[in-house]
Amino acid sequence: MPAKPHLPDADADVPPHVIRQVLQLLASRGHSVDRLCKGLGFTPENLRDAGFRVSYRQTSMLVRRAMQRWGDPAMGIATGARQTVVCFGLPGLGMLTCPTLGEALLYLIKYQRAAGTLVINELAVIDERSFMIEAATRFHDPELEPFFIEEIFVSGVAVARAMVGSHVRPSRLELRYPRPAYASAYSEYFRCPVVFNAPLNRLICDMSWYHCPLPTHDSFMQESLQAQIDQLLSIGTPRNDLVESIMNVLRASVDEMPGLAQTGAALNMSERTLRRRLAELDTSYQRLVDQVRYECALDLLRRSAMPLVDIAMATGFTDARNFRRAFKRWSGILPNQIRQGVPAPRLLMPERAD
Template sequence: MRRRQETAGKEGGITWVARNPAPSYNARVHKADTLFAIVEQLRSEGVDARHALADTDLTPTQLASHNCRMSYRQLEVVIRNALRLSTNPAIALNAGSRVCVTSYGMYGYAMLSSRTLAEVVDLTNKYIRIGTPCCMAVMTKSETSVLCCLSPMHWYDETTEIYRFAVEFALAAHQKVIRDLLGPQFVFKKIMLRYGRPKHSALYSEFFGDQIDYRQAENGYEFDAAHLHAPLPFADPRSNAMVSEICETMLLEIEQVSDMAGAVRRILVENLGHMRRLGDVAKTLNIHPRSLRRALAAEGTSYSEVFSSIRAELAIRYLRETDMTSEDIAYRLGFSDAANFRHSFKRLIGVPPSEYRRNAKHGTVQNV
């Protein structure tokens, strides 16, 4: 099986998994199709698009433009807004099902003009990042089946709702696109998920059937290899060659974007509890600390902001999933004392740790 590089870090019984490479987290160079599908689903549920886009610096008018570009940071904000604003447990599944093959622009037309699904699989492995997916996809063909492994782009903890949202969206979107190409009768043979069975697992059966395995080594799906050789109805080799060249240019533009903040984030995630100083991270990246500071500043952030974000995420995990005291959490995360931890947490999250934990037990905090 072809796999993306995977590393893991563990801190306080909580495991974080990071897969590389991921596209830029901060740069606004990505097509907004995924974000658009989520906002449209929220609108169908009665949520004002302005509320769905809160804290993104994007307006509904901008999002409606075919030239709209977004960052993965903005996509994360919208996903968190969706988890907070929607009462629909199928929000991610329904949003993903709004995606059609032409939603992906040139990448979609490259799939549509392919001769067979086998060519589409090759295109997916090469150009999927053009479509701003929630999950990276790696598809492997064998004589009997096709396996697609899905890895959320910037969300590494499978216990969180944002991780599950990314996987659900990706599964629904992939199924919809393949049905656009082969017809509505297409079904997955099997689905694999890294996380445990969620409360709304019955919805999975409605969308994908009953062959669903939880707590697996990978997220993904499998389908019969016989589908690979069926001729596609809109095959056009000349058009396919033209749009594939455009896809190559678009992919190069995305890959050339610097994402130092994303690199720092991945290093910290992989080394939680062992690496806290900027100098240590710079050494791992094989650059001078001053160069790292300048690169982060050019992306509109700083080492302290990235580090604080990671530390806040882990603090939330501890508060929600363990009985650790504020003193224990402060020590584990490297704060000088519990008071310093409480002050930092309230500044970042808006409420003291004790209030956050109390609200979490009653289900009244924003999903993380």
């Protein structure tokens, strides 16, 4: 049987910053965020986890639902306008250390994936008088392209205005897609000429904005703080969104792991389909169960003084002996060695049948 092709839009590789803003926007009009998230593989509570990641597929499905309920096609503008530098997470903090607005934008683009963007952004100097930010969607999705382009350009201008003043105004906005019915909203927000059906999505700005100094810059802290952020933002291999969804279900019940059928039901998927999908991803349900137990055990060993018997119970084992044996199989070392400062290896246990 030929291997199923890899689907990049299913890689859970970006923080859910856009999803958070969309849900807050809908909640402000009384819509249920739990209903909006249902069946997508995550809950509103997952969005509070700093390490939680989503895929383009999950985000696009939620955005489509939200647009149906919002009833206003300019939802991308409304979402972007809510953004602050804090919404970008650690990259936003790094922006504040930069000496100028242009360097802050370059820093954000360097870490755009970690900032939660679902488009590809580039900054280039056009000539001595102007520079541009170009944005392109990561996946071909004409229906949602306006939303994602609006969100990134509006949020960029919103953050720039918050950093250096509300008088920030681009010189021109060029957009690839046709003029929408709500085109006046663009002119109202950006306060500049807007061109539709352009070859590229570009925000063109006067060079004076690039060189505009940031009041938050600290020359003594910039290098050290950015070095710490660089280390924290080191990117690992992204998980598939199905794998991430399963692990979210498992993390909620580490001490009493649900079976394959129960987890499938939580994801609106049959046991047979779930088993097949995991096989296509070259993993197994047991592998994910053990991964979650291992992660939980490491966290408790590092952050608490709990006796091993209590950690065993908290991770689904009946006694400390079985826990030690499992931990040695997962890691090649014993639990007490973690508390002695031995670095924790990746999960070593080979695949087993479910």
